Amino acid sequence: MEKRRLEVDSEQEMERLGAELVQVFLAERNEALVLQLVGDLGAGKTTLTRGIARGLGIAEPITSPTFQVHKEYPASPPATAPSATEPPLMPQKSPTQENLILHHFDFYRLQDLGVMKNELEELMADKNNVIVIEWGGILGDLTKNAKTIKIEKLTDEKRVLLLE
Numbered sequence: 001m002e003k004r005r006l007e008v009d010s011e012q013e014m015e016r017l018g019a020e021l022v023q024v025f026l027a028e029r030n031e032a033l034v035l036q037l038v039g040d041l042g043a044g045k046t047t048l049t050r051g052i053a054r055g056l057g058i059a060e061p062i063t064s065p066t067f068q069v070h071k072e073y074p075a076s077p078p079a080t081a082p083s084a085t086e087p088p089l090m091p092q093k094s095p096t097q098e099n100l101i102l103h104h105f106d107f108y109r110l111q112d113l114g115v116m117k118n119e120l121e122e123l124m125a126d127k128n129n130v131i132v133i134e135w136g137g138i139l140g141d142l143t144k145n146a147k148t149i150k151i152e153k154l155t156d157e158k159r160v161l162l163l164e
């Protein structure tokens with residue numbers, strides 16, 4: 001995807017954008033999808049992650065992993081199957097049928113990566129993983145292949161997202 005600038009006017013729109021973006025990125029990826037979210041406290045990184053989870057069909061509530069560093073949420077099967085009674089005419093392939101797992105990281109409070117470096121490398125090698133990272137500065141080179149989304153606060157409710 002080329003560089004893009006997207007504006008949202010509300011928390012709801014931010015979530016909707018997350019749900020749409022993850023579908024676009026999933027279609028483009030070859031390996032694990034790694035998204036690095038960059039923005040100040042309260043910019044909307046966790047809110048966007050909530051939308052990403054929704055786009056993956058995850059019903060479980062997404063809470064900020066600040067005190068836990070890593071939370072994972074398996075994608076549930078599609079909420080609405082094309083037809084419950086008739087078999088599909090074409091082989092069905094949707095992201096949620098690939099056993100996707102959302103991994104939400106927040107390194108805000110972490111001083112030393114330790115064994116988490118190996119854990120991340122393993123997760124990044126598996127195409128079924130969608131890895132969303134907040135405050136990933138500590139990761140250095142580990143995020144060199146990540147897609148970066150910068151979020152800037154324009155007003156109380158408006159945000160701008162810069163996709164690189």
Ligand SMILES: Nc1ncnc2c1ncn2[C@@H]1O[C@H](COP(=O)(O)OP(=O)(O)OP(=O)(O)O)[C@@H](O)[C@H]1O
Pocket residue numbers: 008009010011012014039040041042043044045046047048064134156157158159
């Ligand atoms: N357009 C918007 N998009 C996202 N959040 C918004 C928007 N408008 C208002 N908000 C509010 O901004 C806050 C964003 O909080 P959020 O936890 O998503 O930020 P964060 O970037 O994850 O912060 P932190 O660095 O502390 O983890 C929420 O309180 C949310 O209600």
Ligand SMILES: [Mg+2]
Pocket residue numbers: 045046047064106134
């Ligand atoms: Mg957050």
